[in-house]
Amino acid sequence: MNKRLLWLGLALGTGLILYTSSTPLEAIASLTGLLSVWLTAREHIWAWPIGLVNVACFFYMFYDVKLYADMTLQLFFFALGLYGWIVWLSGRGDAKVRPTSRIARAEAGWLVLFLIAASVVWGFLLHRYTDASIPYADALIAVLSLIAQYLLSKKVLENWYVWIVVDVLSIGLYAYKGLDAVAVLYVVYLGIATAGLFGWKAQYAIQRGGRTDG
Template sequence: MNKTITMAALCLAMLAVAYFTSSTTLEMVATITGLLSVWLTARENIWAWPIGLINVACFFYMFWDVKLYADMTLQVFFFALSIYGWIVWLTKRGSGRVRPTRRIGRGLAIGLLLLLPLVTWGWGAWLAAYTDASIPYADAFIATLSLIAQYLLSYKILENWYCWLLVDVLSVGMYAYKELYAVAFLYVIFLAITATGLYSWHKQWRAANSANVGYGDSEARHRGEIGYER
């Protein structure tokens, strides 16, 4: 009950910020659905995905309007990954509501770390050369990191939260610079929820991992599936 009251209070706070910063109706809907989606994700609630799809649609149009084209394009990938994540979370869940949390493998982690600067440079260069993007390389970096975070989230890999923490910090600055103050404030709240999500998921993973110690490596890897590491 207390968590529901807290969430309602956050939504009211976001509406107040949106009103006093003269935000558009679209921006208000985008911020509220974004807040709900992240909050539900931190609680491992499957409703995070359908609400997230609404949020993605709102942000697609909003980013197009302010010429943040990397973030706009990102929403297309988010839409696809959200549908996929919705499906993945409901598979191989046993008796749980959703699939258990997993850890990233060394190979996947190295691959993503190499991919991040390469995609950022290519995407940023393309935006700078062929569009009137406002801040092409910063936009491309945040967009690429967000895509990596969403990919990990869709597979329910714990390390997605570390990526989102960095995305949130950088996004506060970028959206404030673009005078999207309600969205910037939303990302401040995201920071707090992301930290809570990281703590909650890590606690749940540790508890599940401890319970599975007696199952043996083959069973543990079957449960971890993608890049499982203790």
């Protein structure tokens, strides 16, 4: 069932993106983003190189609509994309990618503190020194996305919980900014992230069972 939902999400997302995209760049950015997330949910290593193409497209597109926090975020995403590509291929044994892990309580606490501090500071700087249209919301989504990508790069299960929050907030933000294809993409992202969460949880349970039996 989970795989069928992922394939349905890919087909639906592709059709909606092609229908709503206003420019070729928007279509390419949305399609590569969709494919990258879909591959990530399936734990496929090709999610990373395709994701790097997606980052480059979104960097230019966010600059054009003055979402500067999201624009700057793409630089971090590019670095984390390279890092994640390496990490997923390490410590995998005979598997195609690295096993899924869970976040440590101490790390979760530090990430919450980072979220609060970075969102406030980044939002203030955007408000004070740029013409960003929604500075604090822009900063919050940007920092949440950075945390989610960091956890994803380490192949930590909890990345999906953060992505789900990002997707919900992003749907409203991008619809408000008139980026219809991107807003539609995030609706599909939300479905894929939910499917990814359940799929990774099931795979993690199998990993744990395998180690226990051994």
